[in-house]
Amino acid sequence: MxxxxxxxxxGIVIVSHSPDVARGTADMVRQMVGDEVPLAWCGGNPxxxxxxxxxxxxxxxxxxxxERGVAIxxxxxxxxxxxxxxIEMLPEERQGRVLLCNAPIVEGAVMAGTEASxxxxxxxxxxxxxxxxxx
Amino acid sequence: MTIDAAxxxxxxxALAGTVIAHADELTGLDQAIGDGDxxxxxxxxxxxxxAEADTLAAQPLPAMLAGIGKTLVMxxxxxxxxxxxxxxxxLGKTLPEESGMADAAPxxxxxxxxxxxxxxxxxxxxxxxxxxxxxxxxxxxxxEGLPARLAATAHAAAEATVPMRAVRGxxxxxxxxxxxxxxxxxxxxxxxxxxxxxxxxxxx
Numbered sequence: 001m002x003x004x005x006x007x008x009x010x011g012i013v014i015v016s017h018s019p020d021v022a023r024g025t026a027d028m029v030r031q032m033v034g035d036e037v038p039l040a041w042c043g044g045n046p047x048x049x050x051x052x053x054x055x056x057x058x059x060x061x062x063x064x065x066x067e068r069g070v071a072i073x074x075x076x077x078x079x080x081x082x083x084x085x086x087i088e089m090l091p092e093e094r095q096g097r098v099l100l101c102n103a104p105i106v107e108g109a110v111m112a113g114t115e116a117s118x119x120x121x122x123x124x125x126x127x128x129x130x131x132x133x134x135x
Numbered sequence: 136m137t138i139d140a141a142x143x144x145x146x147x148x149a150l151a152g153t154v155i156a157h158a159d160e161l162t163g164l165d166q167a168i169g170d171g172d173x174x175x176x177x178x179x180x181x182x183x184x185x186a187e188a189d190t191l192a193a194q195p196l197p198a199m200l201a202g203i204g205k206t207l208v209m210x211x212x213x214x215x216x217x218x219x220x221x222x223x224x225x226l227g228k229t230l231p232e233e234s235g236m237a238d239a240a241p242x243x244x245x246x247x248x249x250x251x252x253x254x255x256x257x258x259x260x261x262x263x264x265x266x267x268x269x270x271x272x273x274x275x276x277x278x279e280g281l282p283a284r285l286a287a288t289a290h291a292a293a294e295a296t297v298p299m300r301a302v303r304g305x306x307x308x309x310x311x312x313x314x315x316x317x318x319x320x321x322x323x324x325x326x327x328x329x330x331x332x333x334x335x336x337x338x339x
Binding site for chain 2: 078
């Protein structure tokens with residue numbers, strides 16, 4: 001296998017109500033960290049309108065999977081609730097290795113991606129993203 | 136009281152029917168204080184439930200309720216998906232295979248606790264819990280004329296969310312401006328309670 005080991009770094013998942021916001025945020029992360037970080041996004045409800053979708057979140061976690069864990073960045077309430085639901089539906093051995101970051105989605109994703117690219121642990125990635133949380 | 140497959144299918148149609156019939160009203164309530172998608176989201180979820188009605192109803196009541204919950208989780212697309220999904224999943228997990236009215240209160244108690252945990256919320260915050268909690272209390276009280284009292288409690292509890300100020304969910308962004316509108320989740324919960332009560336009365 002060539003290229004960076006996908007399991008070397010924590011993965012990042014971006015969950016927005018809007019596919020445009022999710023894709024744009026992922027583009028910004030990608031520009032910062034290249035291919036060093038497993039990265040996936042999803043946005044939109046199951047019919048493609050604004051909203052979030054548990055199956056799409058599960059799929060994104062799978063695509064960004066790293067044995068070191070996955071950090072999820074969300075925008076508004078439904079994205080958080082649906083992401084929490086998705087985490088609980090993961091196979092047991094994966095559940096403890098996926099964390100939601102309480103951070104603004106764009107800034108949080110860029111910070112989390114940068115931290116992840118340095119080989120940090122999942123907890124470190126989350127802490128860095130959450131430094132942006134409004135006091 | 137026997138709840139056979141035909142009765143279970145009627146329950147599904149009653150639940151889905153009331154949500155779908157009131158989708159525009161729910162969306163209107165949500166446009167006032169949320170993001171305006173509650174009716175559409177719930178309709179999408181319950182249309183899928185309705186399409187699977189016969190398959191779902193072929194299973195025992197607990198499995199059927201869990202199946203409804205799973206479908207709502209996967210199809211609704213808003214916060215109400217995991218919230219109502221958790222309600223039905225927990226009802227399904229808690230009810231014994233051969234269940235009667237005596238099993239309803241403990242099952243609803245577990246389900247309401249699970250919804251509180253999922254939404255990090257409690258009664259008094261202008262949410263579906265403002266209907267579910269008083270309905271649970273009424274159900275635990277038991278006694279004469281329970282079904283009619285449950286329906287009346289649900290209806291009055293939804294009305295009682297009008298003067299409340301939202302502190303959870305999108306409506307909380309509006310602060311004081313959330314006052315004066317009924318909470319859409321409280322309304323959809325009341326509709327479902329009323330549908331279950333009507334169904335129960337038809338079983339007798």
